[in-house]
Amino acid sequence: MNKPAAITALSALGQETRLDVFRLLVQAGAEGLPAGAIAERLGVVQNTASAHLKLLAQAGLIRSERQGRVVRYMADMTGFRDLLAYLMEDCCNGNPDLCRPVIEAVACHC
Template sequence: MDKLHALDAFSALGQETRLDVFRLLIQAGPEGMLAGEIGEALSVRQNTMSANLAILTQAGLIRPVREGRAIRYFADMEGVKGLLAFLLEDCCGGRKALCQPVIDKLACGC
């Protein structure tokens, strides 16, 4: 992940509702959640939720999957891994290989 992509991700997470959505989808795990379920869980109107979901998707932090007329959202664990790798790329004296197991464990993809 490059610096501009990381800034997009941080910007997306820098708003309360979007941070709540992201954390909720991390908790939901591999089942993800339908857009309406997310809105209900967070008490956010559909049009507001739609805009926030679009921003998180564009930032590479969540991914949508269409299920008929509904859309199910999942935390994009590859995006999470990329963000963690960006944050930790200079750890351990710049030896990324030492930090990679930590990144892999944190972004389990489960």
């Protein structure tokens, strides 16, 4: 990941509803959730949810799959790991072993 991509991802997560969407999709796991269910669970109107979903997808933090008339969204854990790796790239003054507990704590084993 490069600096502009990291800024885009951090900006996407820097808004309350988008952060809630991302966390909801992380909780949902690999199955994800349909767009309508996301809007309903967060109490936002569908077109507002769609705008937030679009920004998160452009930032590489979520992905979608069309299933007939339904669009299902999932957290893109590869994109999220890339963001974390970028943020921790030069961790601990060049001693990555000091950061290993943090890295292992955020590793997704799903």
